[in-house]
Each structure stands twice: as C-alpha cells, then as structure tokens.
Amino acid sequence: MDKAILDAVASGAYIMGKPVKELEAQLAEYVGVKHCLSCANGTDALTLALKAWGIGPGDAVFVPDFTFFSSAEVVPLEGATPVFVDVCEDTFNIDATDLQRAVEQVLAEGRLKPRVVVAVDLFGLPADYPAIRAVADKYGLLILEDGAQGFGGSIVMADSDQPSRACSFGDIATTSFFPAKPVGCYGDGGAVFTDNDEWAALIESYRVHGKGEFKYDNVRIGMNSRLDTVQAAVLQVKLKAFAEYELDAVNKAAALYSERLKGLATPVVPEGFRSSWAQYTIRFSDSAERDKVQAFLKASGIPSMVYYPKPMHLQTAFQAEYTLSFRAESRNLCPVATSLCERVLSLPMHPYITDEEINTVCNAVKAALK
Numbered sequence: 001m002d003k004a005i006l007d008a009v010a011s012g013a014y015i016m017g018k019p020v021k022e023l024e025a026q027l028a029e030y031v032g033v034k035h036c037l038s039c040a041n042g043t044d045a046l047t048l049a050l051k052a053w054g055i056g057p058g059d060a061v062f063v064p065d066f067t068f069f070s071s072a073e074v075v076p077l078e079g080a081t082p083v084f085v086d087v088c089e090d091t092f093n094i095d096a097t098d099l100q101r102a103v104e105q106v107l108a109e110g111r112l113k114p115r116v117v118v119a120v121d122l123f124g125l126p127a128d129y130p131a132i133r134a135v136a137d138k139y140g141l142l143i144l145e146d147g148a149q150g151f152g153g154s155i156v157m158a159d160s161d162q163p164s165r166a167c168s169f170g171d172i173a174t175t176s177f178f179p180a181k182p183v184g185c186y187g188d189g190g191a192v193f194t195d196n197d198e199w200a201a202l203i204e205s206y207r208v209h210g211k212g213e214f215k216y217d218n219v220r221i222g223m224n225s226r227l228d229t230v231q232a233a234v235l236q237v238k239l240k241a242f243a244e245y246e247l248d249a250v251n252k253a254a255a256l257y258s259e260r261l262k263g264l265a266t267p268v269v270p271e272g273f274r275s276s277w278a279q280y281t282i283r284f285s286d287s288a289e290r291d292k293v294q295a296f297l298k299a300s301g302i303p304s305m306v307y308y309p310k311p312m313h314l315q316t317a318f319q320a321e322y323t324l325s326f327r328a329e330s331r332n333l334c335p336v337a338t339s340l341c342e343r344v345l346s347l348p349m350h351p352y353i354t355d356e357e358i359n360t361v362c363n364a365v366k367a368a369l370k
C-alpha cells in the first residue's frame with residue numbers, strides 16, 4: 001500500500017493517472033461488464049447515470065424507501081420526481097410487488113412518466129433482480145443498480161449456473177468507494193458500470209465538464225467528477241485483497257454471527273444469492289427492545305449503528321412540494337420501511353473481525369435481551 005501511494009504521488013499525474021485506467025479495467029473484469037468509468041463518489045455516479053439517460057422534469061424515478069439518502073437525493077437534483085417504494089421485511093431490499101403498485105399509481109394519476117427504478121443492494125445483498133426486471137420490462141423502465149453497498153455480492157441467475165456479480169444487474173450500475181463500503185479507498189471515490197457503449201461515452205463526457213473531441217471542446221453541461229490517482233492506487237491494492245480473501249472473510253463472519261444469534265431475526269440471504277456484508281443488520285420486535293440492546297452494547301464498549309433511523313418519505317428534504325410524490329400524500333406509505341427504521345441494528349462487521357470478537361458481541365446482545 002505504501003509503495004502504491006508513493007508511486008502515485010511520484011508520478012505527478014494526480015488526476016486520472018495510469019492507475020485510474022488500470023483500475024477501471026480491473027473493476028470491469030471483476031464485475032463482468034464492458035465499461036467501468038470511475039468518478040468522484042457514489043452519489044455522482046448515480047447522477048451521471050441519470051444524466052446519460054436524460055432524466056428530468058416530469059419523470060418518475062422509483063426509489064426504495066429504506067436506503068441511504070443519496071439513492072433518492074440525485075433524483076430531484078435532476079428535476080425528476082422520486083416515488084418511494086416499500087421494501088421486503090426479510091431482505092431490506094425493494095419489494096417488486098409494491099414497485100408494480102407504485103408504477104400503476106403513477107400511470108393512473110397521469111402526471112409523471114415512469115422512467116427508472118433505482119434498485120439498491122442494501123447492506124451488501126443484491127436486490128431481487130429477476131423480479132425487478134420482470135416489472136421493469138412490463139412498463140419499459142430502466143434499472144439503475146445502486147451498488148454502493150453491494151459490490152462483491154452475487155446471484156446465480158436462472159439462465160446460468162455461474163454467479164453474476166453485483167453492478168452487472170442494472171442497465172447502468174454504480175458503486176461507492178467511501179471508506180466504510182465493501183471496497184473503500186482513503187477518501188471519496190465511485191464508479192459507474194454499463195455494457196452500453198452509447199451511455200458509457202455520454203458518462204465519459206459528463207464526468208469531465210461535458211467534453212467533446214477534447215478537454216476544451218465542451219458539448220454539454222457536465223460535472224467535475226473524477227477519481228484521484230492516489231485513490232485508484234489504493235483501490236488496486238484493496239480490490240486484490242477483497243477478491244482474494246476479504247469477501248470470503250466477511251461471509252465467514254456473517255455465518256458465525258447467524259449461528260450464534262440463532263432464534264433472533266438475523267439477515268436473510270435468499271437461495272442463490274451472496275452478500276458482501278456492507279452491514280450485518282438484525283431486527284428486533286420494537287424500538288424499545290432495539291434501543292435497550294443498543295444501550296447495553298454501548299455500555300459494554302461495543303459499537304453499533306442504526307442504518308437507517310428515518311425512511312426516505314419522512315425526510316424533511318423530500319417534503320418540498322416539487323419532490324413530494326402524490327404517493328406520499330396517502331398515509332401509511334411504505335409501512336415495512338417505516339417499521340424497520342424503528343427495529344434494526346447493525347453490529348460490528350469487517351473482514352478482520354475475530355471469532356472471539358463476534359462471540360463477545362453475540363453474548364452481549366443475548367444478555368441485553370434477558
């Protein structure tokens with residue numbers, strides 16, 4: 001790592017240097033898609049995808065109600081309207097049945113045009129792409145896979161006996177290299193993935209000020225969203241460790257957690273799916289029980305976090321009229337997401353956690369519940 005960083009600094013090519021191009025090729029190969037374009041962070045990656053598709057005013061973009069703010073934030077930033085969709089209680093990911101219901105509601109209301117579904121691979125588990133693709137195909141929606149937490153996860157799809165990797169399921173997929181994600185750098189970073197040549201060319205232009213033939217030929221309004229060479233050098237080292245042993249290590253840790261916490265509502269990984277365990281998140285029966293356990297863990301010196309305490313449709317930023325979908329006017333919107341916010345707790349999780357540490361955490365959780 002030290003050598004990778006020093007070499008990147010010594011090269012003098014601080015932005016989009018050689019390691020950036022090399023990393024993009026390595027990421028594309030790992031994921032199994034034709035194009036990978038790195039950028040400044042995972043939020044910009046989502047914005048670049050929406051720009052490539054020309055999403056704007058009058059467009060409905062369906063977003064799970066239970067996610068990090070970015071997944072929905074980018075939609076009104078482009079002038080489009082987020083329509084919040086409920087999630088599944090056991091996987092935390094978007095519920096394809098409620099997605100269909102939401103699309104039908106938008107069509108019946110007739111004000112917005114359904115264009116995109118943002119499918120988030122929450123906590124490392126890929127969303128249910130076979131079910132989402134069926135709804136998307138029925139209504140002509142594009143799938144934007146927000147793989148910020150999902151990098152490394154996989155699904156064995158019906159037409160294959162080999163697992164397909166996260167960030168290959170969307171028409172465009174994105175990820176984040178924020179330090180706490182499955183593959184993190186030493187600052188901010190992100191990437192966009194697609195098999196589509198035309199969209200890849202547009203994203204390449206958008207990320208550098210809408211460049212045309214060359215840097216000072218600007219053919220569209222774009223962004224400044226590039227990956228620093230030092231971060232790419234860090235990521236080349238991290239990606240190797242991730243592929244060689246870190247992904248296996250987090251899966252081993254998750255299996256031990258689930259075994260030691262048997263009887264509690266531990267995370268569900270459907271048949272044929274594999275998670276990259278950005279978080280290991282358990283559910284309690286209500287907020288009082290969750291808060292009691294979290295307080296007990298804290299008193300025992302064990303960190304834990306509530307991802308996420310607030311569903312998207314209750315975020316203050318989305319109460320403004322221009323982003324408020326008609327769906328939000330109906331009370332009891334996304335009851336599962338709302339309830340999960342009160343009951344979830346994420347436990348310490350990383351590739352280097354020891355069996356002993358997991359035992360300590362699990363014993364504390366069980367003691368708190370006694």
Ligand SMILES: *Cc1c(COP(=O)(O)O)cnc(C)c1O
Binds near residue numbers: 041043068149
């Ligand atoms: C972290 C995250 C993002 C944004 O990534 P940044 O690199 O922090 O901009 C987007 N979506 C989800 C689900 C995330 O967890």
